[in-house]
Amino acid sequence: MTAPLISVKDLTLRFKTDEGLVTAVNTVSFDIASGEVLGLVGESGSGKSVTAKSLMMLNADNSVYDEGSKIILNIDDREHDVLSLKRPAEQMIIRGGAISMIFQEPMASFAPAITIGDQMVEQLMIHSTMTRAEAREISIEMLTRVGIPEPAQRFGQYAFEFSGGMRQRAMVAMALSTKPRLLIADEPTTALDVTIQAQVIELMKDLVKEFHMSILFITHDLGVIAQTADRVAVMYLGNIVETGTVRQVINSPAHPYTRGLLNSLPKLDDLDSPLTPVPGDIPSPLDRPSGCIFHTRCVESGDIAEKCRTEIPVDSIDNASHQVACHLARQGDQA
Amino acid sequence: MSDVLIRANNLSVHFPLSRVGFGERPVVRACEGINIEIEKGSFFGLVGESGSGKTTLGRAMLKAAPISNGEVIYTDDDITYDLGTLKGPELKEYRKRAQLIFQDPYAALSPRMTVRDIIAEPLEVMGLTSSREETDTRVREIADLCRLNLEHLRRFPHAFSGGQRQRISIARALVSGPKFIVADESVAALDVSIQADVLNLLNKIQRDSGITFLFISHDLSVIAHTCDFVAVMYLGQIVEAAPTRKLFSETSHPYTKALLSAIPSLDPDVRGHAQRLEGEIPSPINPPPGCRFNTRCPQAQERCRSEVPEWREMSSGHHVACHFSEELA
Known part of the structure; x- marks a missing residue:
């Protein structure tokens, strides 16, 4: 088995605030293999974006990573310890190099006073040895690739001249033009x-x-x-509560929170x-x-409520790919 | 057939823009030739992409957008209001009867007022209560209905989560005892787990108090679960309207079909079956001639580019504006 492209181990991230240390991410571990799509699901405030941003060291200055946290990036048979890259020059390996990111709000992601084309060319020139003319050519080619009509004219326009869908396409084009190994897409379609x-x-x-x-x-x-997605990780309050293949998690969710999320979804094929x-x-x-972080909202704990309130559930392994952090799953109570 | 509470006849809302150079002044045709009837006590859903004119239509029904053409008629008990000409004391009376719930619960509540003051404000402004005690009783009654407790009333909005804030907005809309409420994307900003809670609350209010709702959303699955009747809007016009079940079982307009198939399926084994809609919604300043959907319609033919489709009844209560609905159904 080859090493995964990126491996996150026991990532714990706290923010220093006036009200004390806030734990945003708590001992999160996951791997992403080459060519794999990992879906990260959760409500707002569950720590999804913060986890993603830590892969690129994009979190604010008041963030504190715990000692045990490790993010290992494997590219070209070399291991890079992401969290130990402190200087911006070193971080170039990840930022705009191996990893690109697409954000939720496509209007806020482009500078309003610089043309889309100039922004694409700028980042290509920073991250490669291309000349301006080559960068321009590649940018227009990428714009064509993402289905923007008349790319040569669009290249010279500003973000406000693009519609929402087109801005997000341009964002995808820009993120992919440096040929990253990992693309982080943070709620790219929500808006x-x-x-x-x-x-x-x-x-x-x-x-x-492609x-x-x-x-x-x-x-x-x-x-x-x-x-x-190929695989899914479900996050709740900074913890991953369930991971598995997309079929395992959607078709036979093992954590009460995952089941709750699925039940609250309006379904078109079952209006009743x-x-x-x-x-x-x-x-x-x-x-x-305390205990299981979900116990305050869990409707399934029943007899073992006391245990859920005090004991932290360990990941119980259903099989190699499907893991759940729930006391109930341990007892073989799987839906 | 039960009574109609509010109806739009051939309603158009236009927003003139400033002139560019010479020539005619450009006009944004936000709504054009809308005919709808909302029955008393119903939960009427309005669905469409952004830019389709849903919000403008909702506002016109509250007399919060200019009515350029046609009319909006509100009939209740023995009162009939023509919203186009409504003013003075009658308009004030209408404001008590028609309320709005906004999309963003973070922007809709003043951060400097306590929840009690927010809910009490309509009562004070409209002069519906005569003493502070009366106001407090009424506020408590409504807060209780929206599952807010006494402790909550003393706090400021920042202390609440999205779902709780939306319940505060709902309480504020309910406090004047309205007959008609426009809920504009009221769950769009909420997480799914909380969204279900707010939808259930709105449905309960409609069942218990008989308030008529116009529920505006871009999410067909949310509409399907809450509304009795659905109208689908595209570029300022209603293209299909039917009772919910009928709309989903006998979809007759290609746009409705495309909207339905664009909803991502929850089944990982059903991937990539979406009937993809190419392109984006055109500008309402210069809508395409003929059927407005013809630029994106997979079934468009010559006739669609020249002739405006008629608004016709397919079966009882099911209206559609498409030349070729029979072939599609």
């Missing part, structure tokens, strides 16, 4: 209409195949995950089933519950 979302998802799938990239796909929409919300709200990260 888009469903019809445009379908186009962007289709485009991303094509490109993964460039043989890995993607870390962050979203709160399980439908989008079902359509794109009631919508069941996950009761309560996600607790404040300043005040993390």
